[in-house]
Amino acid sequence: MRRTRLASLALCTALGLAVGAPAAAQGNDSDIGIDLTVGRAVQRDGDRLLALGVNVAYLPAGWWIQPEVGYEAKLFPLFGGEDNEVTAGLRSEWPVGSGRMWVGGGYAKLRRHWGSEVDHSEGWYARAGVMWPVGRGGFHMGFEGKLLRAPNFGTYWDSESARAGSQRVGLLLGWRI
Numbered sequence: 001m002r003r004t005r006l007a008s009l010a011l012c013t014a015l016g017l018a019v020g021a022p023a024a025a026q027g028n029d030s031d032i033g034i035d036l037t038v039g040r041a042v043q044r045d046g047d048r049l050l051a052l053g054v055n056v057a058y059l060p061a062g063w064w065i066q067p068e069v070g071y072e073a074k075l076f077p078l079f080g081g082e083d084n085e086v087t088a089g090l091r092s093e094w095p096v097g098s099g100r101m102w103v104g105g106g107y108a109k110l111r112r113h114w115g116s117e118v119d120h121s122e123g124w125y126a127r128a129g130v131m132w133p134v135g136r137g138g139f140h141m142g143f144e145g146k147l148l149r150a151p152n153f154g155t156y157w158d159s160e161s162a163r164a165g166s167q168r169v170g171l172l173l174g175w176r177i
Helices: 002-019 021-025
Strands: 032-043 048-058 066-076 081-096 099-114 117-133 139-149 165-176
Touching: 032 066, 032 139, 048 081, 048 165, 066 099, 081 117, 099 139, 117 165
Parallel strands: none
Antiparallel strands: 032 048, 032 165, 048 066, 066 081, 081 099, 099 117, 117 139, 139 165
16 A cells, blocks of 8 residues: 555645646635535446535645645445545645636545445545635635545455445535634
């Protein structure tokens, strides 16, 4: 898994350098960004799941690469299972018209709970989105896409391994505080 972590860090660094220059010129009046996402995730094994997530980013003025952490749950409502992921990475955002656009990526730790089975995997994620301010008080709305890749989960009771990872598109609601 060490290669996955190093590749994730290299991807985030390259992404930040490639798109971060416009963000360095833009001042930011917020230090913390909290984004709530709801969307539909398509798992690598073909399942389509409801995905609920939260991301928190540290956004100090003048930083063109910002750290972020996140948590997302994908629910299997008919079978009582769920996939959870915890992410840590880097992002860069810049102004686009009246809104803001961002890209980011990093390390992801996944946990699948299916019946009495629990399994773990590690991988990487990339996400991008756009948001616009709505009213006052730092509230914003937008759209986000996320790609998650990881090695397969282990063997389950049916002697098959489950493919880990997903892609998701969803609605974003958030605040800048």
